[in-house]
Amino acid sequence: MAKMKKQEEFEPKIVVFACNWCSYAGADTAGVSKIQYHHNVRLIRVMCSGRVNPAFVIKAFEQGADGVMVSGCHFGDCHYIFGNYQAKERFEMLKRLIHLLGLEKARLRLEWVSAAEGGRFAQVVNEFVEDVKKVGRSPLAPIKT
Amino acid sequence: MVVKEEVLKKTQAYYCIDCGKCTSVCPISRFNGGFSPRRILISSLTGRYEETLKDEKLYACLTCGLCGTRCPSDVKFEEFIKNSRFEGQKLGNLIPCAHGGAIQSLMRIMTSPSLEQKRLAWVPRGAQIAEKGEVAYFVGCLPYFDAFFTDLEVDSLRIAKSAIKILNRAEVEPVLLKNERCCGHDLLWAGDLENFKRLAQHNIDAIKESGAHTLITTCAECYRTFKIDYPAYMGPLPFKVLHIIEFLIDSISQGKLNFKKTRKKVTYQDPCRLGRHLGMYEQPRMVLSNIPALSLVEMERNQQNAICCGTSGWMNCDAISKRIQSYRLKSARQTGADLLITACPKCYIHFKCAMKDPKIGKELEIEIKDLTSIMADALGR
Amino acid sequence: MLDVGRHPNIELLTLCQPTKVEGEEGNFRVQYLKKARYVKEDVCTACGICAEKCPIKVSDDFELGLAKRKAIYIYFPQGVPPVYTIDPEHCTMILKGKCGLCARVCEAQAIDYNQNDEERTINVGAIVVATGFSQLKPTALKNYGYGQYANVLTGLEFERLLSATGPTGGHIIRPSDSKTPRKIVFIQCVGSRMAKGDGYPYCSVYCCTNSIKCALLAKTHDPDIKEISILYMDLRTYGKGFQELFLRAEEVEGVKFLRGRPARVEEDPLTRSLTIMVENTETNRIEPLAADIVVLSTAAIPSTGAKEVARILGIEVDSYGFFKERDFHNPTEATRPGVYIAGSCSSPRDITDSVAWGTATAVKALTHMEGARIAQKEIEVEPIDTSGEPRIGVFVCHCGINIAGVVDVEEVNQFAQTLPGVVYSARMLFACSDDSQREIQYKIKEYQLNRVVVASCTPRTHEPIFRETCGLAGLNPYLFEMANIRDQCSWVHASTPKEATEKAKDLVRMAVARCHLLQPLESRQMPMNPDMLVVGGGITGMQASVDLARLGHKVTLVEKEERLGGRVKELSTFYEENYDGQQLISEKVKQLESAGVNILTSTMVKEVNGFVGNFEVTLQSLQHQEKTSTLQVGSIAVAIGSDLFNPTGKFGYSSFPNVMTNMEMERLLKEDSPELTRNNKESKNIVFVQCVGSRNKKDGNPDCSRYCCSVAIKQALKLREKGAQVVILYRDIIAFGKGVEELYRKARGEGVIFLRYDEEHPPQVIGKGRATSIKWMFSPLNQEIELPVDLVVLSVGMVARKVDAEQIQEQLKIPRSLDGFFMERHSKLGPVETSTEGIYICGCAQSPKDITDSVAQASAAASKMAVMASKEFVELEPTTCVVREDLCRGCGNCQEVCQFHAPELVETPEGNYVSRINEALCKGCGTCASLCPTGAIVARHFTDRQIDKMVEAMLTGSL
Ligand code: SF4
Ligand code: SF4
Numbered sequence A: 001m002a003k004m005k006k007q008e009e010f011e012p013k014i015v016v017f018a019c020n021w022c023s024y025a026g027a028d029t030a031g032v033s034k035i036q037y038h039h040n041v042r043l044i045r046v047m048c049s050g051r052v053n054p055a056f057v058i059k060a061f062e063q064g065a066d067g068v069m070v071s072g073c074h075f076g077d078c079h080y081i082f083g084n085y086q087a088k089e090r091f092e093m094l095k096r097l098i099h100l101l102g103l104e105k106a107r108l109r110l111e112w113v114s115a116a117e118g119g120r121f122a123q124v125v126n127e128f129v130e131d132v133k134k135v136g137r138s139p140l141a142p143i144k145t
Numbered sequence B: 001m002v003v004k005e006e007v008l009k010k011t012q013a014y015y016c017i018d019c020g021k022c023t024s025v026c027p028i029s030r031f032n033g034g035f036s037p038r039r040i041l042i043s044s045l046t047g048r049y050e051e052t053l054k055d056e057k058l059y060a061c062l063t064c065g066l067c068g069t070r071c072p073s074d075v076k077f078e079e080f081i082k083n084s085r086f087e088g089q090k091l092g093n094l095i096p097c098a099h100g101g102a103i104q105s106l107m108r109i110m111t112s113p114s115l116e117q118k119r120l121a122w123v124p125r126g127a128q129i130a131e132k133g134e135v136a137y138f139v140g141c142l143p144y145f146d147a148f149f150t151d152l153e154v155d156s157l158r159i160a161k162s163a164i165k166i167l168n169r170a171e172v173e174p175v176l177l178k179n180e181r182c183c184g185h186d187l188l189w190a191g192d193l194e195n196f197k198r199l200a201q202h203n204i205d206a207i208k209e210s211g212a213h214t215l216i217t218t219c220a221e222c223y224r225t226f227k228i229d230y231p232a233y234m235g236p237l238p239f240k241v242l243h244i245i246e247f248l249i250d251s252i253s254q255g256k257l258n259f260k261k262t263r264k265k266v267t268y269q270d271p272c273r274l275g276r277h278l279g280m281y282e283q284p285r286m287v288l289s290n291i292p293a294l295s296l297v298e299m300e301r302n303q304q305n306a307i308c309c310g311t312s313g314w315m316n317c318d319a320i321s322k323r324i325q326s327y328r329l330k331s332a333r334q335t336g337a338d339l340l341i342t343a344c345p346k347c348y349i350h351f352k353c354a355m356k357d358p359k360i361g362k363e364l365e366i367e368i369k370d371l372t373s374i375m376a377d378a379l380g381r
Numbered sequence C: 001m002l003d004v005g006r007h008p009n010i011e012l013l014t015l016c017q018p019t020k021v022e023g024e025e026g027n028f029r030v031q032y033l034k035k036a037r038y039v040k041e042d043v044c045t046a047c048g049i050c051a052e053k054c055p056i057k058v059s060d061d062f063e064l065g066l067a068k069r070k071a072i073y074i075y076f077p078q079g080v081p082p083v084y085t086i087d088p089e090h091c092t093m094i095l096k097g098k099c100g101l102c103a104r105v106c107e108a109q110a111i112d113y114n115q116n117d118e119e120r121t122i123n124v125g126a127i128v129v130a131t132g133f134s135q136l137k138p139t140a141l142k143n144y145g146y147g148q149y150a151n152v153l154t155g156l157e158f159e160r161l162l163s164a165t166g167p168t169g170g171h172i173i174r175p176s177d178s179k180t181p182r183k184i185v186f187i188q189c190v191g192s193r194m195a196k197g198d199g200y201p202y203c204s205v206y207c208c209t210n211s212i213k214c215a216l217l218a219k220t221h222d223p224d225i226k227e228i229s230i231l232y233m234d235l236r237t238y239g240k241g242f243q244e245l246f247l248r249a250e251e252v253e254g255v256k257f258l259r260g261r262p263a264r265v266e267e268d269p270l271t272r273s274l275t276i277m278v279e280n281t282e283t284n285r286i287e288p289l290a291a292d293i294v295v296l297s298t299a300a301i302p303s304t305g306a307k308e309v310a311r312i313l314g315i316e317v318d319s320y321g322f323f324k325e326r327d328f329h330n331p332t333e334a335t336r337p338g339v340y341i342a343g344s345c346s347s348p349r350d351i352t353d354s355v356a357w358g359t360a361t362a363v364k365a366l367t368h369m370e371g372a373r374i375a376q377k378e379i380e381v382e383p384i385d386t387s388g389e390p391r392i393g394v395f396v397c398h399c400g401i402n403i404a405g406v407v408d409v410e411e412v413n414q415f416a417q418t419l420p421g422v423v424y425s426a427r428m429l430f431a432c433s434d435d436s437q438r439e440i441q442y443k444i445k446e447y448q449l450n451r452v453v454v455a456s457c458t459p460r461t462h463e464p465i466f467r468e469t470c471g472l473a474g475l476n477p478y479l480f481e482m483a484n485i486r487d488q489c490s491w492v493h494a495s496t497p498k499e500a501t502e503k504a505k506d507l508v509r510m511a512v513a514r515c516h517l518l519q520p521l522e523s524r525q526m527p528m529n530p531d532m533l534v535v536g537g538g539i540t541g542m543q544a545s546v547d548l549a550r551l552g553h554k555v556t557l558v559e560k561e562e563r564l565g566g567r568v569k570e571l572s573t574f575y576e577e578n579y580d581g582q583q584l585i586s587e588k589v590k591q592l593e594s595a596g597v598n599i600l601t602s603t604m605v606k607e608v609n610g611f612v613g614n615f616e617v618t619l620q621s622l623q624h625q626e627k628t629s630t631l632q633v634g635s636i637a638v639a640i641g642s643d644l645f646n647p648t649g650k651f652g653y654s655s656f657p658n659v660m661t662n663m664e665m666e667r668l669l670k671e672d673s674p675e676l677t678r679n680n681k682e683s684k685n686i687v688f689v690q691c692v693g694s695r696n697k698k699d700g701n702p703d704c705s706r707y708c709c710s711v712a713i714k715q716a717l718k719l720r721e722k723g724a725q726v727v728i729l730y731r732d733i734i735a736f737g738k739g740v741e742e743l744y745r746k747a748r749g750e751g752v753i754f755l756r757y758d759e760e761h762p763p764q765v766i767g768k769g770r771a772t773s774i775k776w777m778f779s780p781l782n783q784e785i786e787l788p789v790d791l792v793v794l795s796v797g798m799v800a801r802k803v804d805a806e807q808i809q810e811q812l813k814i815p816r817s818l819d820g821f822f823m824e825r826h827s828k829l830g831p832v833e834t835s836t837e838g839i840y841i842c843g844c845a846q847s848p849k850d851i852t853d854s855v856a857q858a859s860a861a862a863s864k865m866a867v868m869a870s871k872e873f874v875e876l877e878p879t880t881c882v883v884r885e886d887l888c889r890g891c892g893n894c895q896e897v898c899q900f901h902a903p904e905l906v907e908t909p910e911g912n913y914v915s916r917i918n919e920a921l922c923k924g925c926g927t928c929a930s931l932c933p934t935g936a937i938v939a940r941h942f943t944d945r946q947i948d949k950m951v952e953a954m955l956t957g958s959l
């Protein structure tokens, strides 16, 4: 019985691209403040959210990610001035592609989190994980390349 | 080494007489001294096939087929490349893809059976389309291109809209497949045979299910893939495949379509897949000649001798491809034409991209339109 | 903060208090008391286990008592140094010798209950005081009910509620019942602008904008908050971009701005909701306002203990208790030579100005040091060969029980050993401890490890440490990678140890995957030219030049005009001083000359090439067009100032001779023109119109010009002395900062009449040939008023210079904001830096300012340049982007997107264009790489392949 339940419980795999200066730091702040959040996310550190090539995100989905989040500094705070504006533009493109593929929009997320916003980081992650759980496993999950 | 022999034999590479005619016509070689089809063949023949497989140059070839028109020994060089890439894929080669490989990734994603795409939102209101019927129109990756290349403002879906307009005018209500996949051309030519087959199977099944016995495409690459590669790798198809050019010719001859005056001087880019791969040189020109007042001027190199648009399968996009594109666009301008006509959405996108250049863009600019679009625009009452 | 904590030249003495200062500038002997921390600073790893276990709960000062902390604590999460402190007033071990729990749980054995306060001394050349300000406790202002009604908060308390890291995690709640408030009312000027009673007469400067910001945050945070009102007297949105913030609050977010100062706040004892009685002075109605929360914007007051600090340091305080500046154009100097004051300890200031002030003191302090250099370490070791197959070493850290308490470290260690390329893997108790560092070095050599992964805490703090360790063992530091299994794993998944262990394994696998693809990188050095160029010879440029030349630098100052001094040289006597603008300028010129600044007047910058440390500047003489010269400098300050708004066609300017600008009035005052004095018995009627070309959406400057209110007040006072009748028509009197509000009050006292107008109904100047009257809709009386005039003075705003600014923008490739002023790197933290390293902006070129603020910013820019010049080399980070030219199509995407102008399209011999990235300019953000269609741009250390591999390793488990 217990075993069955475990199988049913779907634990999504979520990739988070986080910029070094704000969002990755915000995740660290959540840690320092011991704010708990879902374990399903793995962060990949990039220097700026502008570094996130849309291909990274598409490939993550291809390889079965149930959700992908791109996270950077709030507007005006990007360490490199406008990197996050680029991220936003790329994100809009990704949204269109994800939509065409028929993937739920809940699987893709863009969030601005500052270095101080540990609580917000945790909250955003929790919301995201819950949202992804609601839409279920990605239809691409079993694909192998 | 059985593989090697098989590939060399099948593609007639053994016949290579080391003459170098191929290199002398190859557009890549022309702009980059380092590339030589002959050398690739010779070194493969002399026991260094493994190296060929691992060499980045394996992916530089445009498979445009120009060398094949000159080869006195009838070596099928593009076939050699394709088959060798299958082997390269097995070795886990890293394929140099433009745009970080995003487009190929999208294509691989489309192999997933449980995908429920939302790819038909663009269909204009009032267009007559069906879910089942005799004729299906294969849209291809156009919706994805439009979503991806926003900064180029490609509007490649205009081709699809034009196709529907033409079909409707000819009293055909085409089936549009809700869950159509990429035809697989690009994965095939990148060497990913396995995923190509998956895509092909999805498409064949979907077309069968729609009840269509004719499939119409507006893309030179889709056309070649359905026409040659599907039968070759998947067996005979239970439906007929037409390029919209062929459909136009039929409908015009049956008097179903007429065109209004369009006072324009145009030139035409032969897509490799339509031209050299399938010998369709006359038909597009014939179709164009049905537009009254339209005059066609040829670029210096046309038909068999036409130069490729510089990039194939979203691989080999680099400094050389840009130079090929620049060269081609300049040739187009030299004809004095005010419009360049393409018959493959990828040529169209690649040229658009080349023209967007802060330094030499002005020297390359020319209005550009797909053949399907110009035909639809010129439709009479 | 992290920077301060890590800087090799900064020794942090926290928990210390100076007790005695002897000696003089250049040679002070400071005695101080080092208070006992009861925790060994060099041993504590800030794991926090002690605080978790400590049984004593104390009200948390940082959260203003809104939350609790323990008796062993860290003041706030990002505090530096990151070490815990025992609060001896509450720790029962220290008070009564009972407990000792923390010493038992501390794995690092950092607790020492026997520490004592110690007297120490230190010798220094200069002293900078930055003790900040305190906030008025509004308890004394009984009518607002603070301390009596639960739902009346101070602005700072409200900030804590808004803060995501605050006691409520960013949820705004009513303290009385923890419900989300629907209506919030801000009351401004609580304890500020009060000439009598328990407040202070000055304006506290930051509160208007701060309340607007808080209101905006609250609005966007929580849609349930329906109504926010701000009750103000004058909206003092004086800074760059503040006006826009206000407009957004009012027009977009619907924050209500009501002009009126309430007399009291009442509470409904049942619901604990509040009612505020206020007269809306714009509609002339008394409006009782209901509120769930009332926020009091309380006055900034001298910090507690400021007087004591002043006594110890031997510096003077003003009548309020703020530290006294030497004079208005030496605002960062205290009254004792060698002691400098920064930030709000001398007058209330916002963050931007505080940062500028703080930076400015650095250059002053430097005058007392000789040959200051940034400390550098040099080492020689046998390098590890990195060419072969990866030989990866993995070190998995317990971090005491911080990681090991949740993650099964041994399982992770075992797992690491199974990964391809890993030849050594081990656990460590504290990977960052000295012995572990030595162990890592040893293992690198023993196993010839050519890649290292440490699975522990965050690379943001610890990567530099481990990189150094690798370097010491001869391994290229860029062949190192971290897996963050503490901050982003064990600490945040404490209740799911199994999943946390799985995650830790994933993170290690991802790190190892990336490690396979890491490439050794070498940082490069470029020589640093210590010479400098200052562009613009107004008061700002002169100040920056003097500051720098006094440090012994070779400084060139170029000025377009024939004479130095800009606008200041035309000013009449400064109010309450007995000298004028020309005298101030002459004094500065003397300083320039004695400091040996190379002054080039009638000269312009023609062309600038190069990058930080290595600029080549071409100068052109304006007198001899063909004469150009070149100059090599390491850094450049732009101090080209601003223009004044040209009011031609407005308010009768240029049609009536008796309508003039404030600058023209300044000249009349300087000449003591007879036009200004009373003729016969009739006094002159002089009317000022404020905000001409300021705070104006249509023309001029969208923001406040900062100087014009106080100038109008001063001119009005002088004119009163001459017997004129003076009326000032204003929108808001923006008399911010210490002393200005007082002057405003004085002007009222002297009979200057201040009357409001609103932006929609500007005054009309009426006359024939000459202006004879001025007429406008006066809203407080709701009627049109017409006043006779002899003179109309237009207080014109400052606008960005047009041609000059455009040229400089072109030449130096530094961006300008929409308003045309140069854009600072960061509105708060980088007010004098630009997006281009080595190029600084100061004074009115950045945004309008008065003399005091301009010279402070000039010194700030000088500080930054001095720091630059103190380095022998410009160290170039190797983690930049490079272009593979064979792949580049010359599309220019990279050139277009890069804010640092690093990529440039250059022509190849074949006549193509390819992009080249100037590594000295590239900051390594990698944005261009993600926009490059062909993959020609390689973002070193963050390559596409490295990132793809991590994703793959995570999702497919492949390596
Ligand atoms: S990485 Fe960033 S800073 Fe460097 S060239 Fe690219 S966009 Fe400019
Ligand atoms: S974005 Fe890439 S292809 Fe375009 S110019 Fe820059 S490096 Fe070349």
Ligand code: FES
Pocket (backbone or CB within 6 Å): A019, A020, A021, A022, A023, A047, A048, A049, A050, A071, A072, A073, A077, A078, A079, A080, A081, A083, A084
């Ligand atoms: S640095 Fe965080 S988004 Fe650019």
